């Protein structure tokens with residue numbers, strides 16, 4: 661009887677999704693859907709928070725007050741995105757503290773891109789252009805996903821990411837039109853960030869174990885490879901507009917498919933970074949651990965304050 665109930669509930673759940681309805685926290689959902697969402701939303705939240713580190717590193721060295729203000733605002737926005745996403749994850753009956761401990765213990769993943777170093781100011785421009793640009797392509801789709809709280813969080817995030825991308829591209833355009841040295845700095849940053857940015861979309865479709873389930877339940881609306889191709893198609897003309905070369909000799913426009921073909925991605929490098937062996941993995945986790953230790957007294961004070969208010973009621 662229980663198994664039959666489960667089949668009926670699953671059918672109803674899938675037909676709601678196919679009709680374009682949002683699933684909300686109190687609705688029935690299969691345990692796999694809940695688990696997949698917790699995995700993905702928490703990884704996304706961790707990525708936003710760890711993602712503050714490479715750029716935060718340049719706040720004190722921004723070349724002007726105007727640049728400093730916009731970078732400060734961007735990094736603060738990433739913290740806010742982390743908060744929206746941890747809140748969205750909590751609607752699935754998981755505790756934020758548990759998720760953070762999974763990050764600090766190295767058990768949870770976060771986007772591999774944040775394990776690369778930011779070596780010069782041009783990196784800040786290129787991160788806004790490529791990394792936020794890739795995030796927009798991915799998250800515009802996630803804003804239409806079947807789970808209400810995650811969809812709404814992404815809607816807000818995308819609005820802010822658009823500003824981030826513009827501030828990055830504007831830095832790139834300014835430096836690309838500057839001195840020979842500035843142009844060389846941008847080109848160097850583009851050479852280092854291009855391929856890792858393509859890897860942000862995850863492994864190729866035939867190597868992506870989670871995609872089939874996520875596509876079936878409309879958490880993902882497009883596959884990893886489809887979104888990667890979209891990012892390449894959008895970015896090539898932007899690179900041409902600022903006269904910057906993307907480091908791929910195999911980039912060719914295919915008139916028939918109307919897509920830009922690109923070269924082979926080094927998946928060995930990707931998995932190596934994901935497994936913890938990238939240039940900055942240890943540094944990033946150590947920084948998050950220190951922030952967590954330094955913030956312990958704030959969390960304790962907040963709990964004590966809430967308890968005291970409850971007792972006084």
Ligand code: BYC
Nearest residue numbers: 704707708711738770771772795860861862868869870871
């Ligand atoms: N890095 O089956 P697959 C931002 C893992 S932050 C590390 O295709 P899925 C920003 C994947 O987790 C942007 N790991 O997975 C912030 C899986 O492992 P598990 C972050 C990766 O979930 C600050 C395994 O590989 N965005 O925008 O179907 C400043 C197999 O992959 C990566 C999000 O998190 C990676 N790049 O698809 C600026 C968006 N790729 O968990 C900007 C939400 C894959 O099975 N997430 N893996 O052990 C997603 O859209 C999807 O989770 C992914 C992967 C497309 C990333």
